[in-house]
């Protein structure tokens with residue numbers, strides 16, 4: 001048995017190394033690579049992912065998993081070996097159902113659509129991307145149909161991002177959330193908007209970057225096992241548990257952009273840096289789902305980084321960094337500015353309260369498109385109508401409407417968005433449990449101490465990597481199934497105080 005297990009780990013390590021090499025190339029492409037490198041880089045990454053797919057779907061892996069079945073059945077569910085075998089089997093069975101010619105076509109089409117989108121968005125030209133999006137929808141349906149027996153055609157696609165979750169249960173959760181969010185949004189947005197002019201002065205890039213790094217170091221991001229570089233669209237990437245990188249971008253005329261995206265990406269990175277080192281090189285050594293990942297980035301960004309206690313500690317340092325801009329701005333005014341709530345058109349700029357409405361609109365469209373209830377050509381009109389009814393706003397053009405997100409122009413339609421809202425919901429449930437075990441956490445944050453919170457998250461979430469599914473992690477960490485209640489309680493208490501609801 002031990003020989004089989006060792007053989008399996010050796011094969012999985014090769015797959016891991018190919019994927020990590022591909023991640024280095026991708027990081028380089030979006031940070032330092034000169035434009036002339038693009039054609040060869042695309043080919044190099046395609047070669048590596050093909051090799052990784054071939055190695056992972058090698059029938060020898062299936063044989064090893066079969067031979068290890070009875071061994072795994074004799075072990076506790078949460079043991080490392082049982083988890084490794086279980087998660088590898090799940091991923092292996094998904095991977096072998098998709099022919100490599102389809103994977104290649106999907107990648108080729110994704111690269112082409114992305115290229116067209118980068119030109120169509122600034123030109124507000126939906127017609128230009130329409131045929132590509134129609135093909136994406138067709139490929140997304142084909143992808144789902146490699147997994148017959150689903151309840152909803154989106155289920156197999158959702159399962160890639162959030163294993164074990166299904167369209168129907170997410171739809172029900174989102175319906176509850178919408179019902180309770182809409183009155184909160186209405187109550188806040190009928191009041192005068194908060195003044196965030198203090199964030200929109202001139203803040204030199206070098207100081208912004210230095211301040212952000214001081215903050216995330218104190219939160220617990222380990223620069224000995226990571227680094228930060230500049231890019232267009234911030235992201236986190238991992239090459240090994242000893243090298244987890246983040247990226248950011250700076251707007252000198254808007255202080256909140258780099259600051260909160262830095263904390264957000266550091267939240268993703270602390271999750272990866274907190275995985276137990278002896279899982280390195282196995283399929284368990286990564287965050288378990290897009291929702292749980294987002295719960296961590298959003299916890300650090302919002303529940304910590306936009307809290308009063310956090311700024312009681314950090315605001316004097318921020319004022320010292322930007323004395324001319326902030327000396328006459330009180331910490332209360334600053335706190336109100338970074339928590340301004342308003343109806344807006346762009347998801348990525350949305351505040352904590354309205355953000356989920358943007359996500360739910362997209363999730364519904366994915367289901368409607370996959371079900372055939374909505375045609376791609378009718379999407380821009382449907383987009384406008386949904387924004388009008390849910391947010392009371394309509395974009396003047398498609399660039400700020402249906403063309404604003406990259407996800408459908410390079411990836412699949414289905415499974416792309418639900419993780420953001422699941423993450424928000426989970427973040428509050430995890431945080432409430434951490435506070436329950438450690439009521440001292442808020443007082444510690446006021447003193448710039450985050451070890452107790454990070455320790456709880458590491459103990460209950462980070463260290464396990466992908467051993468458990470998202471719903472299992474929620475149950476194990478909080479003792480309850482996933483619920484919107486802690487999230488609604490959090491919003492009510494924070495924004496109730498801010499807006500006297």
Ligand code: ZN
Pocket residue numbers: 264268294297
């Ligand atoms: Zn994120």
